[in-house]
Amino acid sequence: MALYLTEDQEMLRDSAEGFVREKAPVAHMRKLRDGDDKTGYDPALWKDFAEMGFSSILMSEDDGGLGLGHVEAGVVLEEVGKNLTPSPLLSTGIAAVAALKEGGAHHREKWFPKIAAGDAVAALAIDETAKHDPAMTRMSAERSGNGFKLSGRKQFVVHGHVADLLIVAARTGGSAGETDGITLFAVEKGAAKMSADARRLTDASLASVVEFDGVEVDADAVIGEVDQGWGPLSAMLAAGRAGASAEMLGVGQGAADISYTYLKERTQFGVPIGSFQALQHRAAHLYAELEVARAAVLKAQQLLDEQPDGTKAYRAVHVAKAMTGWTTTLAVQEGVQFHAGVGMTDEYDIGLYMKRGRVLSELFGDANYHANLLARESGY
Amino acid sequence: MADLETFRAETRAWLEDNCPPEMREPVRGDEDQCWGGRKFTFQSEAQKVWLERMAEKGWTAPMWPSEYGGGGLSAGEAKVLQQEMSRINARPPLSSFGIWMLGPALLKFGTEAQKKEHLPPIVRGEIRWCQGYSEPGAGSDLAGLQTKAVDKGDHFIINGQKVWTSYADKADWIFCLVRTDPDAPKHKGISFVLFDMDQPGVEARPIKLISGSSPFCETYFSDARAEKKNLVYEQNKGWDVAKYLLGHEREMISGMGLGGGGKGQTLPEVALAAIGEEDDGRLRDPLMRAEIAMFEVRAAAYRAQAERFADEWKAGKANPAQPSMMKYYGTELNKRRNELVMAAGGTDALEWESEESNGGKKARDWLRSKGNSIEGGTSEVQLNIISKRILELPAA
Structure with missing residues (x-):
């Protein structure tokens, strides 16, 4: 397969580009933020996304979805990133769907129609510390009657305070650091002894600290097999990481695009500042980094579509998440410096890109996390 | 399918x-x-x-x-x-420079007779070509070249000097940029000619590099002769051919020396052999390990980009100036790789002649790699091209 978008994928990109730009440009995000929105996204927009098929993009046609793959998911997410659109698409339509696909027919039957209709939102309760490291999961799931009792604390649970479904990683066996013994659970909104405390993050998005104080779930809440949650968790994280890479690439590309425009428009010493070689070389270097990051993302998406649980695909996902982490960090830093004084103001958008990029860098593991795993897997 | x-x-x-x-x-x-x-x-x-x-x-x-x-x-x-x-x-x-560089130019700009005469011997490896571009006074400012070709009807007489001519001492023929109109603006007086190196008016002197090898030559022309039938494209329009061909050169250099490809030890292997590992298999030097891990991510991403670029180029989807980006990134990455090989290899990598060091291969490759971001247009020239042709930033 050629490593560029097919004609169908280009058409999807064009329609997603127009749709997101019209429905949810940066002004949409500003409006939610300035109105002190407490939901974290616009439910009407989520319904629109569903109508476009975006929320069911990864579901098979038999399950009522579009039956497309990670490349197509990424095409839409990149537009979400470019416009800084607050959306549950990544956690719900991409990551949660990838886990539920692996997790048993009853989960698909229950949740896919609601997600496809834009009537449900899912959140991922994975992280327990400030740095993503799912193998270090300590939260416990004790057997209790016909089911399990969950106890522990999760953080950085995006949409956690409003989610209809939480996908929770907990330990039914083994100890922190081991991948065996982790079980994935589907926990519904309103479960007793579960509380979410929504925290406003630097980019104005909301992520929750969720406390589980002996939350009881039935045995059929298990996604996949008991003690064998690492499989569906990995599938979910691979989809989430590839998706986050695509969204982050959109943030980086969006920041670069507005910066290139600014370099052509802003004049000093009577000439556009983009005519100065000191800035031209930095802009050109940024262009090169973004092209390389884009290739890494597309490669990971294509491999995930070819062999969803293959080592090769997972390695490519590590590369994509690390590479977009660095590249988008570069793009937003250069962007603010190119904009100079106005880059520090809230009025200009470039600073908003910097904030969103920082949050996405941490989501599902930062560049160091992924570079380190890649090194481990390569035997050094 | x-x-x-x-x-x-x-x-x-x-x-x-x-x-x-x-x-x-x-x-x-x-x-x-x-x-x-x-x-x-x-x-x-x-x-x-x-x-x-x-x-x-x-x-x-x-x-x-x-x-x-x-x-x-x-x-x-x-x-x-x-x-x-x-x-x-x-x-x-x-x-073969014939395959990588001259061939694509002949296929695009050559006459039927030129293609028939020159391409088959290239495919069979019978004629080895070199490229006469840079001159002592024309490096980054390549279009400032001064080697003169005087029109003598059915042939040109050529006088001047080229430099950095790769393997000129081993080549059979040269494709060469010469000035055929000294009065025209510099881009408009250049022609692209082919001629046999085996003639009295051509002399190639190898230049010894810091790596100890001599892949490049100074090449002197004193009344060298090129037949008119070997003028490629129109007289005084050689710059069009040169620009097209530089794209191919950049494409080639950008693909050199990175990752896999049966090139022997990987960077982590070099480091593990020299530095050793902890009980859990991690490289013993944590900072070196981090540097290598970060490099390997970029190298993997660049391999994906090389694949994407090749696919886009063949399908006619790539930006025409994209080879500049590839050349810039690939050569800078290769220099970085060689720095890391030297740092990881420690004192073993300093050896210059011993059999164990394969004749000082690490050190020589390291030094040779410094030329990657100079030959075929410096990194700075590539960045100029990207900002002008791709980002369309205003001229200074």
């Missing part, structure tokens, strides 16, 4: 039967490369046989039309051939 799978099966079988076992060993250095040409001595019977068999199928230039000796393969088939060759670690049968 079914056709491609058939082609893959046939290609795999043919390669199994025809690629000699010695040609599936990693290339250890320049001496293992087959350059062909009138002065070339084959290193082994296997090297000769491999070239002949591949040339017979036109697979030394897989995508060139078969009427000029090429393989006549589609982009998809050429990719399959490449994949099947890497699968068995087959060495490239022929390294």
Whole structure:
């Protein structure tokens, strides 16, 4: 397969580009933020996304979805990133769907129609510390009657305070650091002894600290097999990481695009500042980094579509998440410096890109996390 | 797709039967490369046989039309051939500036007679070419070149000096930029001519580099002769050919020396051998490990970009200036890799001559790599091109 978008994928990109730009440009995000929105996204927009098929993009046609793959998911997410659109698409339509696909027919039957209709939102309760490291999961799931009792604390649970479904990683066996013994659970909104405390993050998005104080779930809440949650968790994280890479690439590309425009428009010493070689070389270097990051993302998406649980695909996902982490960090830093004084103001958008990029860098593991795993897997 | 799978099966079988076992060993250095040409001595019977068999199928230039000796393969088939060759670690049968650079220019700008005369010997590895571009006073400002060619009706008489002419001392013919109109603006008085190096008016003197090797020459022309029939494209329009060809050169340099490709030790292997590991298998030096891990991510991402660029280029989807980006990134990355090899290799990597160090290969490769971001247009020139042609930033 050629490593560029097919004609169908280009058409999807064009329609997603127009749709997101019209429905949810940066002004949409500003409006939610300035109105002190407490939901974290616009439910009407989520319904629109569903109508476009975006929320069911990864579901098979038999399950009522579009039956497309990670490349197509990424095409839409990149537009979400470019416009800084607050959306549950990544956690719900991409990551949660990838886990539920692996997790048993009853989960698909229950949740896919609601997600496809834009009537449900899912959140991922994975992280327990400030740095993503799912193998270090300590939260416990004790057997209790016909089911399990969950106890522990999760953080950085995006949409956690409003989610209809939480996908929770907990330990039914083994100890922190081991991948065996982790079980994935589907926990519904309103479960007793579960509380979410929504925290406003630097980019104005909301992520929750969720406390589980002996939350009881039935045995059929298990996604996949008991003690064998690492499989569906990995599938979910691979989809989430590839998706986050695509969204982050959109943030980086969006920041670069507005910066290139600014370099052509802003004049000093009577000439556009983009005519100065000191800035031209930095802009050109940024262009090169973004092209390389884009290739890494597309490669990971294509491999995930070819062999969803293959080592090769997972390695490519590590590369994509690390590479977009660095590249988008570069793009937003250069962007603010190119904009100079106005880059520090809230009025200009470039600073908003910097904030969103920082949050996405941490989501599902930062560049160091992924570079380190890649090194481990390569035997050094 | 079914056709491609058939082609893959046939290609795999043919390669199994025809690629000699010695040609599936990693290339250890320049001496293992087959350059062909009138002065070339084959290193082994296997090297000769491999070239002949591949040339017979036109697979030394897989995508060139078969009427000029090429393989006549589609982009998809050429990719399959490449994949099947890497699968068995087959060495490239022929390294050739004729294939990489002159051929594409002739296919685009050459006359039918020029293609018929020059392309088949390139495919067969019979004529080795060199490139006469840079001059002492024309480096980054290549269009400022002064080598003069006077029109004598059916031929040109050429006087001047080229520099950094790769392997001029080993080449049979040269493709050369010369000034045919000294009064025209500098880009408009240049012509692209081909001539035989085996004549009294041509002298090539190798230049010794910091790596100890001498791949480049100073090349002097004193009343050298080029036939008019070997003027490529129109007189005084050689700059168009040169620009097109520089794209190919950049494409080639950008693909050099990165990751895998049967090039011996990987960077982590070099480091593990020199530094050792902890009980859990981690490299003992945590900072070196971090530097290598970060480099390896970039190298993997760049390999994906090289694949994407090749696919886009063949499909006509790439920005025409994209080779500049590839050249810039690939060469800078290769320099970084060599710095890390030296740092990881420690004092072992300092050795210059010993057998254990394979004749100082690490140190020599490290020094040689510094030229990557200079030859074929410096990194700074590439960044200028990207900002002008791709980002369309205003001229200074």
